[in-house]
Amino acid sequence: MPSTAMIHLRPYQADDLTAVTALFSASIQHLAATHYDAAQRQAWAPSAADLPAWQERLAGLQVLLAHRDGQLAGFIGFNLDGQIDLLFTAPDYARQGVASALYAAAETRMQAAGVSSVFTEASLVAQAFFDRQEFSVQQAQTVARGAVNLPRMLMHKPLEPR
Template sequence: MTTPLPAAFNLRAYQPQDLPALVALFQASVSQLTTEHYDAAQRQAWSPEVADMPTWQTRLASLELFIAGKGQVIAGFIGFSLDGHIDLLYCAPSHARQGVASALYAAAEQRLREGGVRELFTEASLVAQAFFASQGFSVQQAQTVTRGAVMLPRMLMGKTLEPR
């Protein structure tokens, strides 16, 4: 069963020209939606004001990506690889908690199932931990990522896909 997207939004594949909009959405999401779990220094380390676009381009090129949007408006995106890794899942602050992440995740899980993947994993931020738990993931290990001198806590989470 897939989760429907909010009315008027559609799901599509990533195109290279989406890069600036996805990076801007990522930056807005980190700066506005993570304040309860990460301080200003942590948010800056996670998402610097000036993005390294070549690094982003390389990272996105290595993933399958789905975008939820309407016209030129991008509400969210998910990036994953066929080894079961959910690498990126971000929603625009104006579209958070409206079913966009659930619909993106459902589409990615369906694609991974079709690819024969049985085990999923993600490194969830403290913000995303509850979302992934609601999708059937469980915490496997607490982790800390260091960006410069700043430490960012996150959770390694996993899920076994049951046969349908």
């Protein structure tokens, strides 16, 4: 049953790393199963997260976390150049407005920074979400994770000036 609790957003902190990587892995293993096979999901989100690599990646991004019912429900990582690098929702909170709230907050921050367009390299799972946010597909892409190929879509959205 969907929760009626409010979504609370806050900035990422270094001690959130383990929770963020666990959410990432759970999201891919559960929510991406309709679009990616087991080998692709394992290549994308290995069983043991490379925490130093994640720490470095997140340090280079603006990262917001969403909490609902006292639980980490999702996160977004973006740059003030207009790139949405990461957007993931916990399986228990999928399709409950978490990703929408995270994206809206990131878009607002990017607009305030003068960004005129947003882009992302969306997974096949995330493509429908970004379609609903008025992104358009620019190009189909494939990213290699070891010997495994993962299809994705380069998507773009112009932003209205503030």
